[in-house]
Amino acid sequence: MSNVIVAFSKREDAVNIRNILTRSGVGVSAVCLTGAKVLQHAELWSEGVVVCGARFSDMQYMQLWELLPDGYEILLLAPSGKWIGELPEGVVGLPLPLKVQDLTDTLRMMCRAQEDIRKKRKSAVHRRSGIERREIERAKGLLMERNGMSEEEAHRYLQKTSMESGTNMTETAQMVLRMMDV
Helix, strand or coil, rough: CCCCEEEECCHHHHHHHHHHHHHHCCCCCCEECCHHHHHHHHHCCCCCEECCCCCCCCCEEEHHHHHCCCCCCEEEEEEEEHCCCCCCCCEEECCCCCEEEEHHHHHCCCCCCCHHHHHHHHHCCCCCCCCHHHHHHHHHHHHHHHHHHCHHHHHHHHHHHHHHHHCCHHHHHHHHHHHCCC
């Protein structure tokens, strides 16, 4: 599940929401009283949901939204009159007073959507361009010619070197071509 940050200007409100979520089986990563503290915690994780009120002592929810890293969404708990116009994409509003079931269902839905996006991003296959494929083939050909490797061995060598150096296959192939002065 995504990281959940609970943020309200009043400690009592923050603790109450955290307790409700925890009792409902939702893990809370942090509880904050200011927007600045939310931003500090948000920098630690790549994505999450901030459950918050409309105003903090140092900023409003819209300012927080603009400063949050990509990958974060806001679940705004406030009277609908406190919402500034229409809520932007990535901000979901629940009007107060709210039902616990609405809060937990909405938060779970937001976290599930983030997880789906993360899975799609992870499973997206990198398609190499024609230039990249040609560079890899040239590097394999050079390894085969100068080092007496089979095509399979040359390919495995590029893969292994790529993984060990933390670069992709194209960058590794370019490095091989540079090292062999081609």
